[in-house]
Amino acid sequence: MAKIIDETSFITAEEAADRLGTTNVQVLMLMRNKSLTGRLSEGEWLVTSESVARWQAAAPEERQLKICTGSCTGCSCS
Numbered sequence: 001m002a003k004i005i006d007e008t009s010f011i012t013a014e015e016a017a018d019r020l021g022t023t024n025v026q027v028l029m030l031m032r033n034k035s036l037t038g039r040l041s042e043g044e045w046l047v048t049s050e051s052v053a054r055w056q057a058a059a060p061e062e063r064q065l066k067i068c069t070g071s072c073t074g075c076s077c078s
Contacts, residue, residue, distance in 0.1 A: 002049055003041075010046035013038070019052055030055070 003008045006050045011019075016036065018042065027047060030036040036055060038047040054061065 003046065005039075005041065005046070009049040010038070010041075011049055011052065012046055013045040016047040016052050020055065 001015075002011055004010075013024050013031075016027045017024050024045075027038075028045060031038045031045070031047065034040060035051075036047050038045055040046075060077040071077075
């Protein structure tokens with residue numbers, strides 16, 4: 001269920017993860033690298049509905065590049 005804060009529609013990180021077919025941790029990582037826009041409100045991470053829709057509309061290769069911008073060694077993308 002969307003929450004409206006300052007005229008912006010937000011969904012929970014859990015709902016964003018469900019919509020994107022990923023995990024809460026991945027949603028938080030995407031927020032950290034500014035691929036998704038969100039905020040902490042009353043102890044709950046919220047993501048803008050608009051940034052989730054933008055992420056869903058992005059080309060698959062763009063989503064992969066944004067996910068793997070860190071220096072992790074635990075994924076199979078390198």
